[in-house]
Amino acid sequence: xxxxxxxxxxxxxxxxxxxxxxxxxxxxxxxxxxxxxxxxxxxxxxxxxxxxxxxxxxxxxxxxxxxxxxxxxxxxxxxxxxxxxxxxxxxxxxxxxxxxxxxxxxxxxxxxxxxxxxxxxxxxxxxxxxxxxxxxxxxxxxxxxxxxxxxxxxxxxxxxxxxxxxxxxxxxxxxxxxxxxxxxxxxxxxxxxxxxxxxxxxxxxxxxxxxxxxxxxxxxxxxxxxxxxxxxxxxxxxxxxxxxxxxxxxxxxxxxxxxxxxxxxxxxxxxxxxxxxxxxxxxxxxxxxxxxxxxxxxxxxxxxxxxxxxxxxxxxxxxxxxxxxxxxxxxxxxxxxxxxxxxxxxxxxxxxxxxxxxxxxxxxxxxxxxxxxxxxxxxxxxxxxxxxxxxxxxxxxxxxxxxxxxxxxxxxxxxxxxxxxxxxxxxxxxxxxxxxxxxxxxxxxxxxxxxxxxxxxxxxxxx
Amino acid sequence: xxxxxxxxxxxxxxxxxxxxxxxxxxxxxxxxxxxxxxxxxxxxxxxxxxxxxxxxxxxxxxxxxxxxxxxxxxxxxxxxxxxxxxxxxxxxxxxxxxxxxxxxxxxxxxxxxxxxxxxxxxxxxxxxxxxxxxxxxxxxxxxxxxxxxxxxxxxxxxxxxxxxxxxxxxxxxxxxxxxxxxxxxxxxxxxxxxxxxxxxxxxxxxxxxxxxxxxxxxxxxxxxxxxxxxxxxxxxxxxxxxxxxxxxxxxxxxxxxxxxxxxxxxxxxxxxxxxxxxxxxxxxxxxxxxxxxxxxxxxxxxxxxxxxxxxxxxxxxxxxxxxxxxxxxxxxxxxxxxxxxxxx
Numbered sequence: 001x002x003x004x005x006x007x008x009x010x011x012x013x014x015x016x017x018x019x020x021x022x023x024x025x026x027x028x029x030x031x032x033x034x035x036x037x038x039x040x041x042x043x044x045x046x047x048x049x050x051x052x053x054x055x056x057x058x059x060x061x062x063x064x065x066x067x068x069x070x071x072x073x074x075x076x077x078x079x080x081x082x083x084x085x086x087x088x089x090x091x092x093x094x095x096x097x098x099x100x101x102x103x104x105x106x107x108x109x110x111x112x113x114x115x116x117x118x119x120x121x122x123x124x125x126x127x128x129x130x131x132x133x134x135x136x137x138x139x140x141x142x143x144x145x146x147x148x149x150x151x152x153x154x155x156x157x158x159x160x161x162x163x164x165x166x167x168x169x170x171x172x173x174x175x176x177x178x179x180x181x182x183x184x185x186x187x188x189x190x191x192x193x194x195x196x197x198x199x200x201x202x203x204x205x206x207x208x209x210x211x212x213x214x215x216x217x218x219x220x221x222x223x224x225x226x227x228x229x230x231x232x233x234x235x236x237x238x239x240x241x242x243x244x245x246x247x248x249x250x251x252x253x254x255x256x257x258x259x260x261x262x263x264x265x266x267x268x269x270x271x272x273x274x275x276x277x278x279x280x281x282x283x284x285x286x287x288x289x290x291x292x293x294x295x296x297x298x299x300x301x302x303x304x305x306x307x308x309x310x311x312x313x314x315x316x317x318x319x320x321x322x323x324x325x326x327x328x329x330x331x332x333x334x335x336x337x338x339x340x341x342x343x344x345x346x347x348x349x350x351x352x353x354x355x356x357x358x359x360x361x362x363x364x365x366x367x368x369x370x371x372x373x374x375x376x377x378x379x380x381x382x383x384x385x386x387x388x389x390x391x392x393x394x395x396x397x398x399x400x401x402x403x404x405x406x407x408x409x410x411x412x413x414x415x416x417x418x419x420x421x422x423x424x425x426x427x428x429x430x431x432x433x434x435x436x437x438x439x440x441x442x443x444x445x446x447x448x449x450x451x452x453x454x455x456x457x458x459x460x461x462x463x
Numbered sequence: 464x465x466x467x468x469x470x471x472x473x474x475x476x477x478x479x480x481x482x483x484x485x486x487x488x489x490x491x492x493x494x495x496x497x498x499x500x501x502x503x504x505x506x507x508x509x510x511x512x513x514x515x516x517x518x519x520x521x522x523x524x525x526x527x528x529x530x531x532x533x534x535x536x537x538x539x540x541x542x543x544x545x546x547x548x549x550x551x552x553x554x555x556x557x558x559x560x561x562x563x564x565x566x567x568x569x570x571x572x573x574x575x576x577x578x579x580x581x582x583x584x585x586x587x588x589x590x591x592x593x594x595x596x597x598x599x600x601x602x603x604x605x606x607x608x609x610x611x612x613x614x615x616x617x618x619x620x621x622x623x624x625x626x627x628x629x630x631x632x633x634x635x636x637x638x639x640x641x642x643x644x645x646x647x648x649x650x651x652x653x654x655x656x657x658x659x660x661x662x663x664x665x666x667x668x669x670x671x672x673x674x675x676x677x678x679x680x681x682x683x684x685x686x687x688x689x690x691x692x693x694x695x696x697x698x699x700x701x702x703x704x705x706x707x708x709x710x711x712x713x714x715x716x717x718x719x720x721x722x723x724x725x726x727x728x729x730x731x732x733x734x735x736x737x738x739x740x741x742x743x744x745x746x747x748x749x750x751x752x753x754x755x756x757x758x759x760x761x762x763x764x765x766x767x768x769x770x771x772x773x774x775x776x777x778x779x780x781x782x783x784x785x786x787x788x789x790x791x792x793x794x795x796x797x798x799x800x801x802x803x804x805x806x807x
Contacts, residue, residue: 064564065564065568069561072556072560075553078527079527081531082538083543083546083550086543087539090535090539093532094763097533097538097759098532098766100531101525101532101767101770102767103528104524104525104528104529105525105529105778106774108524109778112520113515113518113521114781116514116517117514117785117788120513120514124789125788164760169760169762170760170766173766411546411611413544413612418546421550429554440565440568444568
């Protein structure tokens, strides 16, 4: 995120965007590849087919290289709330701190400890117990995602609290944990993780097909990836759509901005593409391709539903919260929504095409598809990044929807110099980590040379 | 005991758990440039903490998040106030995390040496920053009336906190050397004994000096009497002396037990000295953050107490099981990784 930033708030936002987007490049692959590796190890234990063991080790190594950066960058996220956003931290600590602490105690402990057991336990635990350690670690990662999304969803749609002396106090932990927004966001995120895992697995398999290496072995993995990817990418299109309905009721402004819908419409068309129409002074696009009534359906679940426009919502918010601009950056939100949705559809098409080729027994030979599937590795990353930009920038100017403005939430004693130093520090460090991680992932994922290299197939850290 | 006190004690316990467990990991890391004679021994040292360091580090994550949830004002003041120090800490934490996972991904000697130094430097740096940071909570830092830190980066570096940083490094190095006598074999084990003997006197001396100074600072800066802080301080000093004694007697288990008790008691001394404040303000003592004015409301603390009552014993149970699983010593023959991976 290269944003020309000058004020404290801009710098703090740029830093949060940079570090959280970066963190989330690694998290979903952990969420998705973990269960896939666990399935492969389970299949090995069930069938005693050594090929599943080799696949477990191969993808297990990729899983762990990726996991390390997820942990390292997660620490930054935890510190950053207090460092850059101390006013926010005091304001929400009662509510927001609780799921974070539960995440640490109930989920992150589980995942870190049991992953250590899995990595080093191959010869010290019985095969069944060893397999169980991986499934428990996977459970830890899934629980972890839940609590983090409970915390984030409270910023999108605050529930179960009351305001006391200018701070949000928790009144019902059940309301917090069963926040409908959080549950939908959770399903959406977990599916995204599984899509990451299966699409990247498919891409790696196709890389091996393309080079003609270990075709027999990777056909098995490709089948598993396809069995997962086809239904899940399809399901995600539906779930994403239903998630949109929850956003409509909680954050009308976000939906209106994501469609650049300046005035209330009924019924509303969904524009696939438009030129212009992103600012108050230029409300009507000079060109657009629109599908009639689709927006009504996506936002409300009915083809004749009404969607409120930005102007009407702005007037309403001004009446409620006083003067100010409550409209987020429409251009960014509009395109973030489309990039995410189009990438989602493309992933479904790639998966469906792969499944069709597999049925026709052409998957290992369709070189054009191999190249497509390798390129498709970028899609989940693009979709997830766009999704978070939509979620977080669509909430602006609020840091907690309707309760606290982002501009009032930063640490008062942290200067732009300090923020500049830390931003430069994180960008530099993250670029270096990213390059090393990419080189390592590529090296350990690449089609092995003539014969399988033992060191490359090792499941994990062996020291 | 009301809930605010309970959470103060629980957070102290989380810090204690973090330093007892990660303390020896830091010690092993700091000894990496000195103890091993070859790559095999370096790998053995990495392997001695490989399965457990990640779980140990989560104690810090939990301590941080629990502070956020139970004492939001403390979390906000400390993390925004110690800004550049924590940035430095994050640097050390990150290079250390990746050093564990990345070092063995290549056989290139320069690559391995670089990550060995990242682990050693990260371990030393983390110990130093926490020693300095936690000591500053007690010595007092300039806070304004809304609890915001008004000092700069260099304010944190005065005599007492610097001694705290050095004491943390020495104590953890000592603790780590004893851990290695439990987990290694042969020559490496002998050299671990040697390192533990060499470190024993400086660790005990500097540790004791720091603990005594801590009690003095508690009296001078935090309006405390000598008792009760002197009690955990005395226990800590006695435990370190006993640990040193048993190192000379070559009794590794009991020496390790005492260095762990000593480390835990150092944290207990700090938190007893702080109580009932969590962050002392100096020169405006009235601006200090206390467990009352920094804490969350009763409901949040009650919910979190239920979670902690269920989760903490479970964590202790399964982490304890992990140590049981990996109780065997790591020796030269395992270094190829053959013993850790199936022979398929």
